[in-house]
Amino acid sequence: MDVTTRLTWIQEQILGKLLGNTSLTLLYKSRVHQLRTLDMKNNSTGMSTLLLNTQVEVNGTLLKFSSLDGLSLSVDPREYKLHLNDALIKELKLNVKPVSGYLECEIFRVDGVKNDPGFIKKMLTVRQYRERLLSALRAYRPKKDLVSEVRILLVGPVGSGKSSFFNSVKSAFQGHLTRQAIVGSDETSITKQYRIYSVKDGEGGKTLPFMLCDSMGLDEREEAGLCIDDISHILKGCVPDRYQFNPCKPIKPKHPTSVTLPPLKDRIHCVAYVLNINSVNTLSAKMVAKLKEVHKDAGACGVGQVALLTNVNNCDEVLDDSFLNMTENMTSQSQVKNVQNMLNIPIANILMVSNYASERSLEPMKDVLILAALRQMLRAADDSLEDLPPEETASANGSFNS
């Protein structure tokens, strides 16, 4: 008999990833038998996986695995039976009876598990934390009900990952990879139009109360990339969706003498400076000057400001075990210090992500970083809404409620 796994390639990859980018070597496979084939899966095309991080208990002829939160599974190798408790069946969304036959029992050696006792625990809780973040973001409402949606502007050098961040946020909410915004690498910005993107909660779900505004990349050359003067118009909400940027021709306000601003709902409430973590320390003086100018404009408009560092390789090491704070390893990096000094952004608002680029499926840890970054952007936006002068909030309440 062939000692090859019954798992498909993609199932084996998912299992390996669940354990933290490990590789699996099949050690043992129970003999082939004539039990009826079970339709273990529900109608979904994915595979539910779960770690029961316990010592295996040998109970008579049963091998028993159970978790602290009440999930349990027993394997009866003599009878080729699996005993699953209700909580486990529910968690894995399986369509099986509590006692079911199994086709094969396979035991693998796992290579490449990090030699860090906290690592496995983190892998176990990352999915729960992703669900918690998704719930918190679904329940989010902008502060003081001044606007129905918060607008976050993504601004940064050409190719820093602005459009990819929107795609990543959308993918995390959709539950599968999506690529609505065009991304890629070129000498000049791939994004040529100003885009105001909304995100739905799942396929056909309700629209979430935030919008991500994607802009053309900044270029250190003059008359290339996003015009710095365009940014103040964007911040004030004067630029419509799909506006075609022209690096040689800054936006001219329709009514240069008019002092009335567009309503608060159309304005930007948070600016995210999107920077590739690998090039933060080598930004040219001209690029730094442009970023500082945006920072000055954003400060003058009183909007929230965060920095989003993309292309982070070691996602598992960004957050501590509580998933609430960045590890000291990360905050002490020179890139973080540089951003702090360059844009005067507090450390809590320096966020790290690894956008979806060439992955084949969603990764829980990537989702956690993406969603945690979004949550912090919304908090920064809320802070700026709370800080509005009374005359602004009075008129905003009027326009939003009417």
Ligand SMILES: Nc1nc2c(ncn2[C@@H]2O[C@H](COP(=O)(O)OP(=O)(O)OP(=O)(O)O)[C@@H](O)[C@H]2O)c(=O)[nH]1
């Ligand atoms: N590995 C990795 N690749 C990334 C990440 N973010 C973006 N990329 C890749 O970097 C390239 C540029 O990404 P874009 O999202 O188009 O960057 P942008 O800032 O929108 O670029 P412009 O619109 O040209 O200014 C693409 O090939 C992306 O796939 C990331 O976090 N990790």
Ligand SMILES: [Mg+2]
């Ligand atoms: Mg882009």
